[in-house]
Amino acid sequence: MTAVLALIALATIGTAAAAMTRRSLLHSVLLLTGSWVGVAAFYLWAGAEFAAFAQVLIYVGAISMALLFAVLLTRRSREDFAPGPASRGRALYAILAGAALAGVLLAAIARGSLAVAPSPVPTVTVRQLGGQLMGPHAASLLVVGVLLTVALIGAVVLAAGTGPGKPGDAP
Amino acid sequence: MSPLQLCVAFSSVLFAVGLTGALARSNSILVLLGIELMLNAANLNFIAFWRYSPAPSPATGVIFVIFAIAVAAAETAVGLALVISIYRHQRNIRLQEATRLKG
Numbered sequence: 001m002t003a004v005l006a007l008i009a010l011a012t013i014g015t016a017a018a019a020m021t022r023r024s025l026l027h028s029v030l031l032l033t034g035s036w037v038g039v040a041a042f043y044l045w046a047g048a049e050f051a052a053f054a055q056v057l058i059y060v061g062a063i064s065m066a067l068l069f070a071v072l073l074t075r076r077s078r079e080d081f082a083p084g085p086a087s088r089g090r091a092l093y094a095i096l097a098g099a100a101l102a103g104v105l106l107a108a109i110a111r112g113s114l115a116v117a118p119s120p121v122p123t124v125t126v127r128q129l130g131g132q133l134m135g136p137h138a139a140s141l142l143v144v145g146v147l148l149t150v151a152l153i154g155a156v157v158l159a160a161g162t163g164p165g166k167p168g169d170a171p
Numbered sequence: 172m173s174p175l176q177l178c179v180a181f182s183s184v185l186f187a188v189g190l191t192g193a194l195a196r197s198n199s200i201l202v203l204l205g206i207e208l209m210l211n212a213a214n215l216n217f218i219a220f221w222r223y224s225p226a227p228s229p230a231t232g233v234i235f236v237i238f239a240i241a242v243a244a245a246e247t248a249v250g251l252a253l254v255i256s257i258y259r260h261q262r263n264i265r266l267q268e269a270t271r272l273k274g
Contacts, residue, residue, distance in 0.1 A: 002174055009181035016185060016208055020192030025200060032204050039211050042181075043236075046222040051214075051236045058240050063207070063247050070200055070251045074258040091195040098191030105183035114176045116223050124230045132230045133237075144241045151245035155252035 005045060012038030025071045033064040047121035050129055178219035186212035199257065199264045203250045210243045 012035050019031035036059040043052035133141050172180075186209050193205030214236045221232020257269045 002177060005174060005177055005181070009177070009184075013181070013184050013188060016188045016192075020188060020196070020201070020205065020208075025198065028201060028204060032208070035208070036211065039215065042178075042215060043218055046178075046218050048218050048221070048233050048236070051218060051233050051240075054237055054240055058244055059207075059211075063244060066247065066251055067200065067204070070254055073255060074200070074264050090197075094191050094195035097194055098187040101190060102184055102187035105187070106180055109176055109179050109183065114173065114179060116173060116175050119223060119225070122222065122229050124233055129230050129233060129237075132228070132234055137234055140238060144238055148241060148245050151249050155248040158249070158252035159255045161256060 005042070008038055008041050008045060012042070025075075026068070029064060029067045029071055032067075033060055036060050036064070047123065050124070050126055175219060175223040178222075179216060182212045182215035182219065185215065197265050197267055199254050199266050199269065200251075202266060203247065203254070206250075207243065207247065210239065210246075214239050 015031050015035040015038060019028045019035060022028045022031065036055065040052045040055040040060065043049070043055060189205045189208030189212060191205075192208065193202045196202060196205070217232045217235045217239070221235075254264055258264050260271075261268055263269075
């Protein structure tokens with residue numbers, strides 16, 4: 001059980017770290033899609049099947065496609081494919097910040113009181129989830145629906161707006 | 172190391188990787204990818220604590236994750252639209268050169 005979790009964690013973190021260090025944006029997006037598959041595998045491991053399916057549908061299916069479209073739409077030529085690297089000092093400081101955060105969090109986890117006894121996997125059916133979403137969480141569901149609608153309309157307006165760019169120069 | 176500690180350590184390291192990527196790269200799409208990774212790490216925590224805690228309601232963690240995924244999807248859509256809009260104005264998606272908000 002724990003070995004499977006460790007395997008999922010290693011695969012997810014490995015693909016995510018590889019995605020963050022690739023020079024090619026396309027490789028980054030594809031590797032990060034693999035990392036999202038790893039997160040979905042973790043949800044399946046933990047017994048949250050519905051969350052795993054939502055993760056696969058939304059992240060692996062939709063968001064990765066949107067990201068690929070954005071990558072392909074915003075490159076000027078084939079040579080422009082690999083983005084210029086950030087400065088060495090900036091990368092160093094970023095790695096320092098990430099390592100410091102990971103160190104603080106891991107130290108807190110190691111000495112915290114998280115050592116709970118192993119418990120049976122909680123089961124939640126889609127029927128229960130639907131009842132919860134339509135009952136106690138109905139207001140939040142509506143708010144999220146409004147948020148999604150507004151955000152998508154805003155995205156269309158932003159992306160399709162007529163700026164000073166010539167209309168025919170889309171890549 | 173208990174499984175819950177392993178889960179939370181997993182999500183912490185994933186968060187740190189996302190933070191490093193978001194800080195180190197100057198390409199705005201990659202910064203967006205780092206933010207997505209951090210959001211995913213937070214979702215991992217929800218599921219981990221839902222799995223190992225005696226919650227009164229059996230669906231709480233999953234509902235949290237569903238809402239978080241919906242909000243993250245909206246954020247990505249707006250972010251990518253902004254990237255495309257910046258590209259149209261500046262012909263470039265480097266963050267250092269996106270210093271003007273006026274269209």
